[in-house]
Amino acid sequence: MTDSKYFTTTKKGEIFELKAELNSDKKEKKKEAVKKVIASMTVGKDVSALFPDVVNCMQTDNLELKKLVYLYLMNYAKSQPDMAIMAVNTFVKDCEDPNPLIRALAVRTMGCIRVDKITEYLCEPLRKCLKDEDPYVRKTAAVCVAKLHDINAQLVEDQGFLDTLKDLISDSNPMVVANAVAALSEIAESHPSSNLLDLNPQSINKLLTALNECTEWGQIFILDCLANYMPKDDREAQSICERVTPRLSHANSAVVLSAVKVLMKFMEMLSKDLDYYGTLLKKLAPPLVTLLSAEPELQYVALRNINLIVQKRPEILKHEMKVFFVKYNDPIYVKLEKLDIMIRLASQANIAQVLAELKEYATEVDVDFVRKAVRAIGRCAIKVEQSAERCVSTLLDLIQTKVNYVVQEAIVVIKDIFRKYPNKYESVIATLCENLDSLDEPEARAAMIWIVGEYAERIDNADELLESFLEGFHDESTQVQLQLLTAIVKLFLKKPTETQELVQQVLSLATQDSDNPDLRDRGYIYWRLLSTDPVAAKEVVLAEKPLISEETDLIEPTLLDELICYIGTLASVYHKPPSAFVEGSRGVVHKSLPPRSGSSESAESPDATPSGAQTSEQPAVIPTQGDLLGDLLNLDLGPPVSSPPITTSSVQMGAVDLLGGGLDSLLRSDVGGSPAMGSASFTAPNAVMPASLGAPISSGLGDLFELAGGVGTLSGSYVAPKTIWLPAMKAKGLEISGTFSRQVGSISMDLLLTNKALQVMSDFAIQFNRNSFGLAPAAPLHVHAPLAPNQTVELSLPLNTVGSVMKMDPLNNLQVAVKNNIDVFYFSTLYPLHILFVEDGKMERQMFLATWKDIPNENEAQFQIKDCPLNADAVSSKLQGSNIFTIAKRNVEGQDMLYQSLKLTNGIWVLAELRIQPGNPNFTLSLKCRAPEVSQYVFQAYETILKN
């Protein structure tokens, strides 16, 4: 008899029948019934209705039955917490059972029940289990601490469980060690403020010892934990590396990759002259190659990571090209990744082999793969100049095959080759032209048209060729139309006599018969150019083009550095930082590679380090907003109410790059990965206890929304007048109004608390959610006496900016929770950015110029400040009061130009050019910043300051 019998159902109500069986007196029947229930569960049937009946079977001395009941409970404990609590007495009793298996089961299942109430029952048994004589129980209990922490973090801290957990790292049993580390790193990750894995040389040493002792899974947790540590010098980095390298020989590929991550990161600190550096490089290659002989799924993840590693340190695998050669029965996702890495590794030394392979691939069956192989040949030509000729002839061979998609891909890449090596391979144009008719893909057509236009003077029948495309002009895709327009204009400029009619035809098609504004505009521009000044037209249209860059697909260096810190994670598979795509990732701390020690290295970095920017302040980097509210004070508010999240990856990456990388290079100090940074954040001592909170979710959220709308506008002068942040009707009678101010370097939140209820209010406490600039209360909220009905108290709460950082939207959004003896209330408010402008925000003139140039133009933002009656000097002094410093003033063509700088608390510099025309109340403000996201808010601050 097999378990499949449990799947047979009777006609009568199945649940009903099971219920009867579960309540049977016969033990055997009960057991069979529970098995049936579990069988139903495995196929996704909802049998939660049987909860009470199954729980009734729990009081038994039959271990098998008990275990089965526990299986059921673990599945439903989470969704049926209130019912699960019925079983609590049995759990507590089972925690005392002489059989360790049962003790472990009980403590484990209790942890799955996510009800605050259960925690009171859980503490004592858990404490005992953590010290149990049996390691199986201890390791289960270790995990349970993480579960409990998730329900009630404060309780776990108060009960000292965290210390016990830390002690378990030195347990004699490797499984216990593994789970203790796993639990600790989970807790640390979900509450970076908990100051838990404050990694110091001692605790690192402990972890490294545990690394040798614990199971493979525990090793992964330990290695990932180590990767977050920032060694104090290169010597420490080396000694950690030495102790981690044996892990490269582990059979578990996840262990290997986590070890690679640690090594790649710490290597950054080692001087390249060191012998050990070379040794380490050599040691990294074999394990990476070995990953490629594993199952295809593992290969895929390994390849995505190798792609990063190869970009960061090409020397590691430069001799291993061959292992990336594609086998015909590799899955397609492996093939495509291998191809990508082959091109990255291509060099003069191995290009012959690579080309031979690529040519082989171009005759394979899989169309996607073939296309990519053809493109790869083109990329090789562009990357390795010496090979260009061979690549072109390979492409020509491929064109001869006449396989349609091969020909089209080849033409697209040949166009790129022309752009890289102009006037070198034009002899092939004739061959290309033969294939004109077979081109049916827009990209290929556009490429071909570009070639014809570009080399019109050498193609006798260029006019005929282009004319042939013109017939179906309106059916072509936009890129083909645009290309055709340009090509014909080029042709006209080169051979004006024969092609006048043609150019007129295309101009009228583009300008008169087209609905596409891009096409129309381009048509008009050409038309105007040609009709007013043909010489100028020639200069513009036939201007020399910049050569295309060698590798267009390299990951941008700051992002690459960040991704290296995420080797082995999903981020490394998607090549995006986790903040960009993991839903609910709570303010992921932005990680960065450690700076290399030794001065020899810093000289090679091109990004000029502004001397004035050296600051002891931790530059807070702004991770993208993740789970906004879920995170608020570790309270549970249900699903995130994220305001329109930035979803497109390009925007994300850009943002991270600018805020993260830009800052890194600007400040050159260690940013992330150090848990120490988070440690200072939750400073409010009267921490609000989640257990005691009871505000209904819906209304809490409602408040936030309405408030956000209400406070949305900035008001007032330097210190804006107080506005109502929390109306009394939303907060059971408590009304809060307030504003922000900055005085001699300290920020404060000025509050007015009014009691509009009939009862006395006391026990006030305040906390902030993580926010973009790490604003946090620097002291607890002191309300000296209980607040009597109708009494108002005025307070000033000092703030600092060392709290946890999470990017908010809008950037200056601050979510606040205020607690009193009645309840907890939430509101959000927008703070004016100028409270973050620091006193030493005046940049050196030279530095200003260099920095202004250095920041790319895309980062420049322009704003209009309307109706401001002040003159330049008044503006300058007014702004200075708010730490916006004028560095230079110049008069250009009757306009006053003010060059200004300011610096935010997290080290972001903003440079400004303010143009003031005497007599005109409208100013033009241009802002340049490596983190352009702040520009808009800086502009708001300007407006606020100037208009008040």
Added chain:
Amino acid sequence: MMRSIRASSERKMIHSLFLINCSGDIFLEKHWKSVVSQSVCDYFFEAQEKAADVENVPPVISTPHHYLISIYREKIFFVSVIQTEVPPLFVIEFLHRVADTFQDYFGECSETAIKDNVVIVYELLEEMLDNGFPLATESNILKELIKPPTILRSVVNSITGSSNMGDTLPTGQLSNIPWRRAVVKYTNNEAYFDVIEEIDAIIDKSGSTVFAEIQGVIDSCIKLAGMPDLSLSFMNPRLLDDVSFHPCIRFKRWESERVLSFIPPDGNFRLISYRVSSQNLVAIPVYVKHTISFKENLSSGRFDVTIGPKQNMGKTVEGVIATVHMPKAVLNMNLTASQGSYTFDPVTKVLTWDVGKINPQKLPNLKGIVNLQSGAPKPEENPSVNIQFKIQQLAISGLKVNRLDMYGEKYKPFKGVKYITKAGKFQVRT
């Protein structure tokens, strides 16, 4: 009371697992956290449809709220649902471990076997993972916690009413050697090592080696009583410079003395795996002479393949099978085999030639006519020939075990080493 559901509680590694067969039925689901609806698998099915071939389904799929990380084993997709940033290799390794465990327990990892043992499967899954942390994944330990089904036991169980669940704790958990049970008893004490090497190679048209490497493993079957401490040494350990070890091996000993020193798990396990890549060290035991050509306009082609021995150290090459994925345009093939038999599947276009042993005096040959679809253009691609073979009593890398010493126990064990070389992914381009 109100807030028992919280966003932050979702951040665990493996949230749920779905097992899906090739026809797209979800036949088992297991949730370690809250229950996730089956509908999440729709994204997987979508990807599967796009991939056309089951092997080509990408292992990491992102959906609006989850990530699906899957493996494909024994015609079953193991699809795990992930909600936060996790190391995908961790998940994939774990899923493979789950599949290995099923294989180990039920003799096969098939839908039927899993369905027949749902309760055990559930117990195993629960035991293997708690709150996203792998708990026990070592077969030795699992087997003590949850007894594998045997026909005899289920008969006995149904008569006596006893259970298949261990009611004591696995002893291995108490020691620092989690891979070994404490009390192991045997009357015949035996230790066997199989040195198995697979050659992965790509041979180009002209017969020269594009790429070759050897993937070797030493699989062990050790049935020794008590707590034996073994040392295995090699004649030429320098061959092993890229090695992955079972956790039982003392790395330091290996680093300093190049000796494998370990307290073995009980039963079958993989001691090490290694890779020998330096190309001059990789002998290629067979060669393939081939003419596969198609004539334009004639709707036919020629096929002529001969396989011969090359560097085989005087051993017999046996178990030879050649498979060729013929181009789509091939309708059927009319061939004559000088030895062995061939089949051509007109649907998948796969030609399989079971050659058997290679006799160096009379080389096996397969030749004849290829019929193409009339009117179809001449196929552009050149099919690769995939070769399988076996050579007994030879490790092609030259690796040789020197001696095995046992400490810690008094008895004299029986020891044996076997060598075998096989083709791995051995491809000849034509």
